[in-house]
Amino acid sequence: MSRELVPQIEPRLEVDLAGVAFRNPLLTASGCFHYGKEFEPYVDLGRLGGVIVKSLSVRKWPGHPPPRGAETPSGMLNAIGLQNPGVAAFCDRELPWLVERGVPVIASIVGTSVEEFVRVADRLRGAPGVVALEVNISCPNLEDKSRMFSADADATGAVVRGVRRVSTQPVFTKLSPDVTDIVEIAHAAVRAGTHGLSVMNTTLGMAIDTEAFRPKLSTFTGGLSGPAVKPIAIRCVYQVSRAFPDVPIIGQGGINSGEDVAEFLLAGAWAVAVGTSNFVEPTATVRILDEFREYLLRHRIRDASQLRRMLKEG
Amino acid sequence: MTDSKAPAWSGPAEVFAYKRLSEPYHSLTIVSPEVCRRAAPGQFVALRSNDRSLLLRRPFSIHRVDRRPGWAGTVEIVFDVRGLGTDLLAKSRQHDALDILGPLGRPFRMPREPTNCVLVGGGIGTAPLLFLAEELRGHGHRVDFILGARTSEHLLRLIEAKRVALTVTVTTDDGSSGQRGLVTDVLGDTVRATNARVVYACGPVPMLRAVANVCAELRLPCQVAWEEVMACGFGACLVCAVPVRVDREDDEEGWAWARCCTEGPVFSASRIHWDRVEPVPSTEPAAGDSA
Numbered sequence: 097m098s099r100e101l102v103p104q105i106e107p108r109l110e111v112d113l114a115g116v117a118f119r120n121p122l123l124t125a126s127g128c129f130h131y132g133k134e135f136e137p138y139v140d141l142g143r144l145g146g147v148i149v150k151s152l153s154v155r156k157w158p159g160h161p162p163p164r165g166a167e168t169p170s171g172m173l174n175a176i177g178l179q180n181p182g183v184a185a186f187c188d189r190e191l192p193w194l195v196e197r198g199v200p201v202i203a204s205i206v207g208t209s210v211e212e213f214v215r216v217a218d219r220l221r222g223a224p225g226v227v228a229l230e231v232n233i234s235c236p237n238l239e240d241k242s243r244m245f246s247a248d249a250d251a252t253g254a255v256v257r258g259v260r261r262v263s264t265q266p267v268f269t270k271l272s273p274d275v276t277d278i279v280e281i282a283h284a285a286v287r288a289g290t291h292g293l294s295v296m297n298t299t300l301g302m303a304i305d306t307e308a309f310r311p312k313l314s315t316f317t318g319g320l321s322g323p324a325v326k327p328i329a330i331r332c333v334y335q336v337s338r339a340f341p342d343v344p345i346i347g348q349g350g351i352n353s354g355e356d357v358a359e360f361l362l363a364g365a366w367a368v369a370v371g372t373s374n375f376v377e378p379t380a381t382v383r384i385l386d387e388f389r390e391y392l393l394r395h396r397i398r399d400a401s402q403l404r405r406m407l408k409e410g
Numbered sequence: 411m412t413d414s415k416a417p418a419w420s421g422p423a424e425v426f427a428y429k430r431l432s433e434p435y436h437s438l439t440i441v442s443p444e445v446c447r448r449a450a451p452g453q454f455v456a457l458r459s460n461d462r463s464l465l466l467r468r469p470f471s472i473h474r475v476d477r478r479p480g481w482a483g484t485v486e487i488v489f490d491v492r493g494l495g496t497d498l499l500a501k502s503r504q505h506d507a508l509d510i511l512g513p514l515g516r517p518f519r520m521p522r523e524p525t526n527c528v529l530v531g532g533g534i535g536t537a538p539l540l541f542l543a544e545e546l547r548g549h550g551h552r553v554d555f556i557l558g559a560r561t562s563e564h565l566l567r568l569i570e571a572k573r574v575a576l577t578v579t580v581t582t583d584d585g586s587s588g589q590r591g592l593v594t595d596v597l598g599d600t601v602r603a604t605n606a607r608v609v610y611a612c613g614p615v616p617m618l619r620a621v622a623n624v625c626a627e628l629r630l631p632c633q634v635a636w637e638e639v640m641a642c643g644f645g646a647c648l649v650c651a652v653p654v655r656v657d658r659e660d661d662e663e664g665w666a667w668a669r670c671c672t673e674g675p676v677f678s679a680s681r682i683h684w685d686r687v688e689p690v691p692s693t694e695p696a697a698g699d700s701a
Contacts, residue, residue, distance in 0.1 A: 127647075134645040134672070137417035150648075159667055161688065163639045165649035167466045167495070172641060176648045179667060322465055375642035376458065376466060378420060378511070 107392035108399040111145070111367050113344040114266035114291035116227045118145040118200060118367065121400055122357065122385045125348045125371030126151055126204035126230060126270075127176065128321075131190040132197065138378035141197040143385065148294075148346075148369055149194070151206040151232045152183040154215045166303050166312035171324030171350070172372060173301050175315040178206055178235065183219045195225030202268070204230040205259070208238040214258040221264045228265050230346075231255060231290075234272045234297040234319075246272035246297070249284035256288035268346060270294035271332065273325075278332050279339045292344035294369070296332045299325055322372040326350030330363045337364020337404075352380065354387025361403035418644065419444035423510040425502050426484050433563040434490040435534065436500045437473070445512045446475045446483025451542035452635055452676040455485060455512030456643035459498045468495040469640045471538040471612070471675070472513060485512075488537045488566060514643050515675045518542050518610055518633055526552040528606040529575070530593050530621050532613020533559045536566040538635050539612055543574040552576055554604045556596055558617065562587030577604070594620040601628060611635070611679075615687060622679035632679035638670040645672035652677065653686035 109120035123146045131149050132141055141147070159179025166173045180186070183205070194201055203226045207213035213231065220226055233245035233252055245251040256269055269285040271278055273296045282293055298319025303312040311317075329349025337345055347365030351357060352373045360368045373380035392400060421444070429437040445455060449472050456467035470487035477483050491497050502508070518538075521527065527546055529539045536557055543553045555575040559565045560583045568587075572578050579596050580588025589596060594617075601609070611621045612635035625632035638650040650670035654677065657664075665683040668674065 130646045130648070134642075138420065158663075159648065159651065161653075161686075162649075162651045164651055165639050165641045165647070167464065170465060172466060174641070174647070174649065179648050179651075372465070375647050378642075378644060378646075 104393055105398060107389060107397060108401075109389070111401060113346070113366055114228070114268075116200070116266060120145040120385060121361070121367035122381060122388070123148055123202065123346060123367055123369040124374065124381060125369035126232065127174075128371040128374045131186065132194045132199070133190070135374070135378055136197075139382055141194075141199045143382055144199050145367060146200040146202055146227070147194065148202040148204055148230055149186070149190075150180055151178050151204040152180055152186050152216055153178065153206050154183060154212050154219075156180065156182040156185070161314045163312065163314055164318075166318075168301065168303050168320065169324060171320050171322030172375075173303055173313055173318040173320055174298070175313040175318035177315070178232075183216045187219065187223060191223065191225060200227040201225050202228045202230050204232050204270070206232040206235050207255075208236060210239075210254050210258045213255050214262055217259040218262045221262060226265060228268055228291075229259065229263055230268045230270050230294050231259055232270050232297070234270065244272065244274070246281065247275055249280055252281050253284040253288040256285050256290045260289040266291035268292040268294050268344075270297050271336070272297045273299045273328050273332050279335055282336045282340060282343075286340055286343055290343075292346065292366075293336060293340070294346045294348060295336050295365070296329045296349050299328060321350070323350040323352060326356065330359060333360060333363040333365050351384065354384055354389070354391045357384060357388040358391050358403060361400065362407045364404060364407075366401070366404065418512050418514050419448065420511045421509070422507055425504055425506040425508065427504060428502050431488065431566070435488055435566055436490070437486060437488045438499060438502055439476075439484050439486045440508070440510060441482050442485050442510050443483040445485050445510055446477060449475050449485060449513040450517035451545050452518035452538055453513035453515050454643070454675060455487065455510055456514060456640070457487075457499065457511075458509040459495075459502070460507045460509065461498055464495055464498060466495075466641055467509075467511060467643060468499070469514070469643050469671070471635065472541055473537045474541050474544070485510075488534065490534055511643060515671055516673065518635070518676050520546065520549060521551060521608055524550045524552075525608055526554070526604050526606045528554050528556060528597070528600055528604060528609045530556045530597065530609060530611040530613070530617075531558070531566070531571075532593060532611075532617040533564050534566060535611075535613030535617070535635070535637075536571070537612070539610065540567060540570055540574065542610060543571070547574055552604065554600060554606065555579070556581070556593045556600055558582070558593035558613070559587075560584065592620065593617060594624050597621060597624045598628065601630065606630070608632070618679070619684055619687065622682065622684065625679060633676055634679050634682070636670050636675045636677055640671055643671045645669050653683040654681050655683050
């Protein structure tokens with residue numbers, strides 16, 4: 097059948113996440129798009145659904161010494177150490193530029209205690225252009241022997257409650273796959289009032305240089321991302337969405353094609369965030385968006401959100 | 411003409427020639443008029459083989475460009491095999507397709523007045539200095555080379571260096587070529603003999619540190635081209651961290667991590683915070699093979 101003969105109806109890409117309207121479900125993952133400027137020569141930022149910026153702390157965090165990255169099969173390990181100039185410097189120097197590009201900003205926030213999370217969220221109260229917060233709980237809790245907040249239901253709940261108390265924007269809690277039961281942590285976040293969930297963060301990995309007899313990262317272990325982790329992310333999205341069908345989920349982990357976007361939405365995500373692919377191909381986001389639109393046309397799906405209910409499980 | 415203010419170019423390119431150089435080194439010449447036109451010495455390209463078995467690009471400093479009129483411009487890189495990425499590129503042959511992003515990074519700053527320049531290259535670190543030497547000569551500056559390597563086989567493109575420079579002084583660790591010893595053994599004398607006013611260096615970190623020390627003693631400006639593991643090459647990932655001094659007004663600690671890819675790879679040696687540079691050479695780069 098010739099495609100030209102069939103009138104194509106432009107699929108609807110708009111998505112509503114906790115009361116915030118996005119022009120399409122394609123966001124950029126935190127830490128993989130910095131604050132946007134580096135992509136200006138390659139991407140019309142106004143085409144993106146939104147930008148989740150690199151995590152912000154109360155004060156400047158210097159980050160880890162090099163080497164901070166290593167390629168692994170179909171993925172990469174990173175040990176950046178959440179380097180960032182602090183939330184105030186971000187608001188002064190980076191945010192106005194990004195907002196001017198006409199793209200909604202989701203601020204990822206991080207801290208080493210509940211109080212630090214709360215202070216970052218407080219600084220972002222009413223910040224123009226910041227439409228939501230993403231709470232990065234994959235960070236050592238210095239008040240609990242440096243255990244990750246994300247690994248503990250109580251710590252997760254405490255951070256989310258604290259952030260909700262002060263924030264003016266909807267809150268998305270970013271879950272780690274490095275837990276026994278991701279649904280239990282998701283439940284703690286939902287009970288504490290999170291509006292949505294980001295699923296998932298990197299998973300902890302390690303690689304060793306067998307010629308130099310040395311770990312490839314200065315910190316020995318680091319976050320694994322890229323296509324290698326996609327099946328883990330799909331599984332996490334699926335488990336969490338089945339437990340909380342009404343909680344909006346931003347799916348992330350190894351997305352590199354329009355079909356990958358479809359896979360995440362079929363698993364139950366409401367939107368997606370593209371991460372590591374941005375490093376390989378600065379134009380990855382818009383290519384993936386175009387491919388996703390083609391996918392919807394090919395399957396005659398009128399509204400991207402329909403995919404969430406189209407997985408055949410019977 | 412160079413067009414170094416234009417943004418980096420990203421797209422497909424074709425291998426014009428692969429050449430095996432002396433024992434450890436390989437050369438790849440790539441047809442890319444867009445990158446060729448914009449490139450300046452010290453900048454690099456990030457390459458990805460069309461064999462998609464590897465995820466990330468690999469950064470390589472630009473060794474030479476060919477802007478012959480009437481030809482599609484080419485860019486040449488040289489490298490040694492350090493991991494899977496360089497191993498794959500070493501298997502490239504004419505007409506192979508690959509993906510190129512570049513030119514990236516800040517180039518060497520050129521002197522404004524006619525100046526005598528000493529260029530210090532260590533092993534594969536000589537790669538960006540030949541491009542620099544040609545540009546310096548083209549602008550009427552004097553160029554003298556000091557080339558150091560482990561053995562004579564690790565000297566990169568010695569003949570070409572001799573053609574472009576007034577003098578070339580060679581040092582090797584084993585004495586198999588030139589003087590046995592380090593480049594810094596001859597740096598002071600070369601600077602005095604040539605009346606040099608600026609030093610450019612590229613090579614392993616211990617060499618750069620030693621060159622920077624000599625230049626500081628001689629009160630000579632020195633620019634170093636840095637190498638660090640990279641993921642993206644254009645400033646987004648923060649993988650390629652280099653410790654640099656910053657004004658205490660901006661930062662109470664007096665130092666910060668700079669991005670090798672966008673704030674370098676060429677740095678003023680006096681800007682590097684040498685005390686925070688790892689004393690041991692970093693592990694074999696996996697996410698970046700050479701910049």
